Amino acid sequence: MAELITMPKMSDTMTEGVIVKWNVKVGDAVKSGDIIAEVETDKATMDMEIYSKGVVLHLAINEGEAAAIDAPVAVIGKEGEDYQALLDGAGNTSPAAEEAAAESAPVEEAVTIEAPAPSTPAPAATDARVKASPLAKKIAQEKGIDLNSISGTGENGRIVKRDLENVSSTPAAASVSTAVFGEESFTEVNVSQMRKTIAARLGESKFSAPHFYLTVEINMDKAVQARKQMNEISDVKISMNDIVVKASAAALRKHPGINSSWLGTKIRTNHHIHIGVAMAVEDGLLVPVVRFADHKPLSEISKEVKAYGAKAKEKKLQPEDWTGNTFTISNLGMFGIEEFTAIINPPDACILAVGTVKDAVGVVNGEVKPVKTMKVTLSCDHRVVDGAMGAAFLKTLKEYLEEPVTLLV
Secondary structure: OOEEEEOOOOOOOOOEEEEEEEOOOOOOEEOOOOEEEEEEOOOOEEEEEOOOOEEEEEEOOOOOOEEEOOOEEEEEEOOOOOOHHHHHHHOOOOHHHHHHHHOOOOEEEEEEEEOOOOOOOOOOOOOOOOOEOHHHHHHHHHHOOOHHHOOOOOHHHOEOHHHHOOOOOOOOOOOOOOOOEEEEEEEEOOOOHHHHHHHHHHHHHHHHOOEEEEEEEEEOHHHHHHHHHHHHHOOOOOOHHHHHHHHHHHHHHHOHHHOEEEOOOOEEEOOOOOEEEOEEEOOEEEOOEEOOHHHOOHHHHHHHHHHHHHHHHOOOOOHHHHOOOOEEEEEOHHHOOOOOOOOOOOOOOEEEEEOOOEEEEEEEOOEEEEEEEEEEEEEEEOOOOOHHHHHHHHHHHHHHHHOHHHHHO
């Protein structure tokens, strides 16, 4: 008997999936465990496995099209078996698939706009009441003199030739073309599954959680020196962000209230420390999680973050890689950003925005010296975290980064 294959739910936040590639075609024989398609979810591209045996009778949607969870995507059965009644009962395509098909190609529009040519300025009207001799009128016309501005010395104030002899001509201003010829254009592309989820989750976070922000500047001289010394002996290159992750984990141990979540009627204080590390990818932002970061050495944190980065770029992160965060770090220092605020990553109560390490001038032991500084900003959910609590956490984080040897104790 023919069996309907539907879009599976591949993550807890997935609402629909896009068929990136079919690995089978109509007429192919398949068995349980076969990977029949690659599906783009809101976080990654994942394999779609089946648990049926038979022949592919029908593919309900094309590559590049979307299907909602539980919507039909294929039919598997015996060769030659009638499956139309099965499709009619389930609906051949989901609304999401129909919408994606209607909008599958990028839209480009261009409109040419031609501004009207400027009109030639009309000659100044001649005041019929101006008294001037015919010769004066002729001279005024040749020289472009406005007779209304001349006082006549002739009989009854009449303008005569002598009145124009010392008058400078006033040529009409040259006509300047203001015609604009150009093209208005734009390109529209369909929103990816990842971007849809980012928009929904961060929009919900920003407008439901009352954010407030605390910023502190940190002297990074000793952290920079420590990193240099560690990289001279370490098998894996340790980044400044790895040091921030380790220092944040240590600070969270002392301030568990920051390592919390708002649950509506409850506040959950997590005793484990799982730090999400925000990573920019082509379609948006992914936040893989370094679990039990407070118990891991810097070298292990560095290895994990690098491995996650490689998987993120290839869209190979799995649901277990990006779930379970209790605190998040977003670092834009590598782009030269000195200071910024980040939107809290649910279900966390806080997120740390990290800027670049820059050269500055500071006072060290009463002396003005060149120093390396870094600004960090803590975004807090005011339902969970108060200002004093957030400030105390930043004070401890600052102490760890300014004296990184304390992280070894």
